[in-house]
Amino acid sequence: MGVFQDINIQTLFALNLALILQLIYVSQAVLADPYISRDNRHRLYVIVGIMSFLLIEPQIREQYGEILYRSNLFFWNTFFAAVSYSMRPLILYLFIRISGIDRGLKVMHVILVGNALMQLTAFFKPWVFYFPDGIHWRRGPLGFIPFVISLVMILWLVAGSIAKYKDRARNEYMMPVIISVLVSLSVYLDTELGFEPRVSFLTVAMIESIVFYYIWLHLQFVREHENALKAEQRIRIMMSQIQPHFLFNTLSTIQALTETDPEKASEVIEEFALYLRQNINSLEQEDMIPVRKEIEHTRIYSHIEEVRFPSIRIEYEIEDDDFMVPSLTVQPMVENAIRHGVRGKKHGWISVSTYREKDRHVIAIRDNGKGFDVERMMEDTKNGDHIGVKNVRDRIVDMAGGTFRIESVPGEGTSITISIPVQEKAEEA
Secondary structure, three states, X not given: OHHHHOHHHHHHHHHHHHHHHHHHHHHHHHHXXXXXXXXXXXXXXXXXXXXXXXXXXXXXXXXXXXXHOXXXXXXXXHHHHHHHHHHHHHHHHHHHHHOOOOOOHHXXXXXXXXXXXXXXXXXXXXXXXXXXXXXXXXXXXXXXHHHHHHHHHHHHHHHHHHHHOOOOOOHHHHHHHHHHHHHHHHHHHHHHOOOOOOOOHHHHHHHHHHHHHHHHHHHHHHHHHHHHHHHHHHHHHHHHHOOHHHHHHHHHHHHHHHHHOHHHHHHHHHHHHHHHHHHHHHHHOOOOEEHHHHHHHHHHHHHHHHHHOOOEEEEEEEOOOOOXXXXXXXXXXXXXXXXXXXOOOOOEEEEEEEEEEOOEEEEEEEEOOOOOOHHHHHHHHHOOOOHHHHHHHHHHHHHHOOEEXXXXXXXXXXXXXEEEEOOHHHHHO
């Protein structure tokens, strides 16, 4: 244990332990991360493997090289140095691929292969580096080339990241930029300070970059996963609202009107086309929309239904129309009121009203339909039923920070109240 009493050995041991633990952490995190694609998972494993080699091998060679490689010190020292100089640009290349930057791949492949071949010339010519006594490394006249190649790869990473994420917030591409600056600074320190530590600044910078880069990538993958879920939810919402029976029945109504009232048929066709267009547009709508636009969409739908069911009366009392709501929130509730409430009644009515109540915007949808057991309906929602109601409720809560309340009395009717807090920006506008 006397060796470990040396403060330099203790520092080196602590540094190695910290770096190795970080590599182990990244390996385990990548293995358990459900958001990383298979290709990027493999690339990260390759990066961790290369960095483990670059961390451990030089220290073993420096400490025990004369014993392990005494049969041919020149060959083994040259071989491992060539491998190290070939692998560092490869790590940067893998970072570029993980970032999703696909432009110029053939050029990068040529650069990587050319760099590796150039390192191998050290076996024959002292152009890049050489070992004059078989032990001590010296830089050749072309020794700057590996650093230039690494600089090119770094600039490629920075430019590609900025181009890829230029439409997003600045912090979306700052991590690759920070990593590039960190690696560049470490190269400068290694070449200019004049001392040769067993663990180079570049090795430390590259391992830290792996950790930072993985965290950044994880956030990107989570964002992409969330966007995919939102897109899937929008599709489910649209499909849940455009019911096949509604399409077929509307077309049948139009067909009948063409014989009895062609002018009315033309009007319904125009409204039906507008209804479908607005529903399809909701697929691309991630943000909330003005409530007046949602009410307009609901009016178009309800007018078609009034043509199909003359016994239904749908009334609107819009007192407050200066606020935002998630798309497809009012119309699905009116559709439910028609389908499950008033459609079978001799004199069915539905009222849609909006008004301001202190610091809240309120949308009220009421009908005199069949009514139902609310507790049972909410229980069925947990089992996957009533997806339309669940989608509306979830989006009112998640997107608008509002509340969604249903009250119903069997045989008397149903009341739905949507409450959305007043936003300061809306007030200033």
